[in-house]
Amino acid sequence: MTALARTLTDTDDDHLSLADFNRISALIGSEVGIRLPPAKRLMVEGRLRKRVRTLKLANLGAYGDYLFRKGGLDSELPFLINAVTTNKTDFFREPEHFEIIEKLLLPELISRRERNPLIKVWSAASSTGAEAYTTAMVLADQAAQRRDFRFAVLGTDISTDVLEQGRTGVYPAELIAPVPPGMQSRYLMFARRQGNRPEVRIVPELRRLVQFQRLNLMAENYGIDRDVDIIFLRNVLIYFDKVDQAKVITRLVGHLRPGGYLLLGHSESMIGTSITMRQIAPAVFQKI
Template identity: 80%
Template sequence: MRDFQRIATLIGKEVGIKLPPAKRLMVEGRLRRRLRHLQLETFADYGDYLFRKNGLDRELPFLINAVTTNKTDFFREPEHFECMENVLVPDLLSRRTERAPLLKVWSAASSTGAEAYTIAMVLADMAAARRNFRFAVLGTDISTDVLEAGRRAIYAAELVAPVPPGMQSRYLMHARQPGTRPEVRVVPELRRQVRFDRLNLMDANYPYDRDVDIIFLRNVLIYFDKQDQASVIARLVGHLRPGGYLLLGHSESMIGTSITMRQIAPAVFQKV
């Protein structure tokens, strides 16, 4: 129990995620593979390795990968993508005077990339129809495992079921000889529009542009305490251009009550 509390304190300090005692069995379950890899027999041995045998510097990225929750889906909370298509992008383009402006969209807790590629699919369809803007999507996460999955852009076929059939035909490739578990891959034309990078939202500064048009920060703040929530939001809003938009998860709508931005839809806020 003492080692779990030290791990929980460490994770809270490093990445902002709170691990109450009720999460102990979950954390131990997720770490079993690491114990086998390190040839350790018990979690007490793992605690010794981390805190008493100077293993923390080497092990921290693997520990973070193990304990972070990476739930994601294509077209999760679809109202946000409808809002982006019908309200946010038209408004943003109406404010730009240059020819074919570049819209920058950031998926700030991108997990394995489903959200980032959903954004890219919607924007690619819009760009093909309107022919008056370009776009780039940035996906960031703290877990190196999920970032690599996003870069590969290979998903089990059942995971892309929420993607509309037309988008599936345009943006997903099926293996010519599918295996026992059919998989699809995002087409290279769309993969080139999406970049993945490692970022700890708890960092004091983010090394990205400050003229981002839309930031998706959905279903991650629920794991932070109120002070860290406010700090992360403030840092991200600093990267939005005037008139840009921040989208939170619907389960985080109450968090939005403290944001000094204009709310234009459920969990959708505009920087004024």
């Protein structure tokens, strides 16, 4: 038996049983729409070992018992979701989208609205908030130049851990490398004394314009305003199956005002949905 095969047996106490992994996979699929195929088993186990230590359990087998045979699932579910969800994000990720917002979407949205409109932007899978704060930086620069609109940014995510980081607005200094120097000076605070891992913080003036709340994209109702101007849903649909992709997009589009925009990741598309939207740029769609 190979070493890999040995680690995947049900008799190894350092791993989830196949039955428990399958139950976790089904649970995460139904709760948040993320697929966890057998190839993800070792990854899931690696992420859950921190929870095993936090709960002072003996091993992953004991964690499975705690979830499914000792009544711990209800209280543990938010932590389980935090552990297994992927939270990849960067400042100015896919920068073409922010150029399009500045040069095309924002002027068009303002031209169709009343004087000094409130432009609403929703980062629908915000992770730690880099996308939401990038958007806020771009809009704040434009608001200072144009002086003819206001804006508010909402970031939502299923993970309570990343939402808390978004609210505090503190990031490792290496993550802000893509932020242009001028924006760094305007919107970031650098500690006078840096520790072993330097950090920066979003300035309070910008943090006040960005709100964060927990939201499950698999929920039937989102409880979000239905006059949003721009929605980001980038690099999320790849984790859902086709049926759930269509449901999520349908619900999101229902929260866009007529003429509003949906921005997907460049690796994603509108295939699998029945929503009629006008594509105006790569991965940028307008509600008709």
